[in-house]
Amino acid sequence: MRPVRRQQLHENVARQLRALILEGALSDGDRIIETALCAQLNVSRTPLREAIKTLTHEGLIEHRPNRGARVTKTTAKEMRQLFEVISGLEMLAAETVAASIKQSEFKRLKSLHDKMAMHHTAGERDEYFALNHQIHLKIVELSGNPILIETHASLMTRARHLRYQALAGQDRWMEAMEEHNGIMKAFEAGDAALAGRLMKQHVRRTGEVVEATFPAP
Amino acid sequence: MRPVRRQQLHENVARQLRALILEGALSDGDRIIETALCAQLNVSRTPLREAIKTLTHEGLIEHRPNRGARVTKTTAKEMRQLFEVISGLEMLAAETVAASIKQSEFKRLKSLHDKMAMHHTAGERDEYFALNHQIHLKIVELSGNPILIETHASLMTRARHLRYQALAGQDRWMEAMEEHNGIMKAFEAGDAALAGRLMKQHVRRTGEVVEATFPAP
DNA sequence: TACGCCTAAATTGTATACAATATACAATGT
DNA sequence: ACATTGTATATTGTATACAATTTAGGCGTA
Numbered sequence: 001m002r003p004v005r006r007q008q009l010h011e012n013v014a015r016q017l018r019a020l021i022l023e024g025a026l027s028d029g030d031r032i033i034e035t036a037l038c039a040q041l042n043v044s045r046t047p048l049r050e051a052i053k054t055l056t057h058e059g060l061i062e063h064r065p066n067r068g069a070r071v072t073k074t075t076a077k078e079m080r081q082l083f084e085v086i087s088g089l090e091m092l093a094a095e096t097v098a099a100s101i102k103q104s105e106f107k108r109l110k111s112l113h114d115k116m117a118m119h120h121t122a123g124e125r126d127e128y129f130a131l132n133h134q135i136h137l138k139i140v141e142l143s144g145n146p147i148l149i150e151t152h153a154s155l156m157t158r159a160r161h162l163r164y165q166a167l168a169g170q171d172r173w174m175e176a177m178e179e180h181n182g183i184m185k186a187f188e189a190g191d192a193a194l195a196g197r198l199m200k201q202h203v204r205r206t207g208e209v210v211e212a213t214f215p216a217p
Numbered sequence: 218m219r220p221v222r223r224q225q226l227h228e229n230v231a232r233q234l235r236a237l238i239l240e241g242a243l244s245d246g247d248r249i250i251e252t253a254l255c256a257q258l259n260v261s262r263t264p265l266r267e268a269i270k271t272l273t274h275e276g277l278i279e280h281r282p283n284r285g286a287r288v289t290k291t292t293a294k295e296m297r298q299l300f301e302v303i304s305g306l307e308m309l310a311a312e313t314v315a316a317s318i319k320q321s322e323f324k325r326l327k328s329l330h331d332k333m334a335m336h337h338t339a340g341e342r343d344e345y346f347a348l349n350h351q352i353h354l355k356i357v358e359l360s361g362n363p364i365l366i367e368t369h370a371s372l373m374t375r376a377r378h379l380r381y382q383a384l385a386g387q388d389r390w391m392e393a394m395e396e397h398n399g400i401m402k403a404f405e406a407g408d409a410a411l412a413g414r415l416m417k418q419h420v421r422r423t424g425e426v427v428e429a430t431f432p433a434p
Numbered sequence: 435t436a437c438g439c440c441t442a443a444a445t446t447g448t449a450t451a452c453a454a455t456a457t458a459c460a461a462t463g464t
Numbered sequence: 465a466c467a468t469t470g471t472a473t474a475t476t477g478t479a480t481a482c483a484a485t486t487t488a489g490g491c492g493t494a
Contacts, residue, residue, distance in 0.1 A: 266447095283445085284446080
């Protein structure tokens, strides 16, 4: 039986803060006044400060000593750099997975892929995106490397609120689906090098599109 | 004029804690009693707890709610997984650097490399190690990707106190030097794919050796 | 003896109080 | 009017106090 999930206040606060940032209630560059947020969230400063520290490590918040915290201002360039690192990690994951994936795991992945393809043809944007994200996550998970999974997750948090923009254009949408098809084929063939190369290209390309469609400063 | 470095107490505490762990004053699995450490370090619990949170994010400490913190027990397997992720990141760095390194930067890197080779032939272990580490760091830095640099640094912290074991054997020492030679040649030739491949192999191999020489549980 | 239940001590989590630092703005002199 | 300094206010950093939870051990009972 799996152990009960023990919650700490600062975890909830961190989650809420993350949500506030990702959904835009707090926008880039906004200063975070501890006491004000405390009142709003109805917690004391201690757990809030712990949450701020957490988000700082995730890169969503910047914190200068004695000058308080601000929501990180993300530039187009940083976005590309972020996706570049993610591409390196997902490449590693894809290689590992392609080399060792079990039949049953592949089937499960394939079913996700097929479902995504369906939504793609149907033009159902939100469902397509959700599955896309799930697939990338699944592949990293299948690597079986907890450190890889955790590192990846942390970086993805920063990229997340931009995912919609990423595939905004119809062209890229088409292209991305094609790339996913290629990756699945490489998995099926057990071609690790190919799977890795394709995945890297795919993520990197996504990063480039995000960079291009980024709101000009 | 560059701004004065503003220190926070919890940063110093974090540094000291890290040192305590890396030099073995606190060993794997040791419980960390907050009040005891506070007395020892002469700070209150607040900054210590912040430091603990920092090291938790770095993976040096594990923290279960209401049950306190423990120094992470690192298994051989986790070490290999750690190096695997690092290999992915350094591969990315090597590729980027090989494709775009400037003459002056290459010269500086080469001089580090040559100095390392010297210490290698002279059998000066400590100096060799220090330079080895510096070179890997330098290559990642030259990528010019802050996110890559930071992610890499964070993972390296966990691998650091095991670096000595890693190249313990004379055989591996020889091998590693050879691999470094190959990487430098790839840089010189501007062959990104080769540099990346070699770097990945090099780091992965290091991880395997670390895993093998790991004290049995 | 082994097991469960209860209580006390230890320890961690959260809130608050106090100290240090930064920011904003007025007063002063040039 | 402008720059500079001094002072008040706001805000963050650290210490401490209090609450909640876990851990350890004693006691009785089967």
